[in-house]
Amino acid sequence: xxxxxxxxxxxxxxxxxxxxxxxxxxxxxxxxxxxxxxxxxxxxxxxxxxxxxxxxxxxxxxxxxxxxxxxxxxxxxxxxxxxxxxxxxxxxxxxxxxxxxxxxxxxxxx
Numbered sequence: 774x775x776x777x778x779x780x781x782x783x784x785x786x787x788x789x790x791x792x793x794x795x796x797x798x799x800x801x802x803x804x805x806x807x808x809x810x811x812x813x814x815x816x817x818x819x820x821x822x823x824x825x826x827x828x829x830x831x832x833x834x835x836x837x838x839x840x841x842x843x844x845x846x847x848x849x850x851x852x853x854x855x856x857x858x859x860x861x862x863x864x865x866x867x868x869x870x871x872x873x874x875x876x877x878x879x880x881x882x883x
Contacts (some may be wrong), residue, residue, distance in 0.1 A: 795852055804851055811848030814841050 794800045818841020825834035847854045 795855075807848040807851050811845040814848065815845035818842055818845070 795804060818838050821841070822834040822838040825831075825837060
């Protein structure tokens with residue numbers, strides 16, 4: 774894949790292209806692949822949990838299950854994952870701007 778191809782997929786925010794990628798045929802294939810990986814990770818989590826329970830490690834078993842199901846959930850819904858990443862990016866930016874203003878910045882973060 775060349776750099777020019779990557780540039781076409783990564784359109785500036787607010788434009789058509791990257792923002793509606795998940796609705797394109799290639800985006801549908803990506804969503805299907807992510808769903809299949811999510812299913813596999815979820816099943817691996819259950820198997821590893823059973824293995825850890827068999828060895829008497831209850832805490833590790835549930836930790837593994839929760840982590841694998843969290844990853845599977847992120848993969849099952851790529852649109853929600855993108856929205857959540859955008860939300861946390863905005864929150865982090867506002868937090869850093871607030872810290873900058875308290876530390877004596879110029880207040881130009883608004």
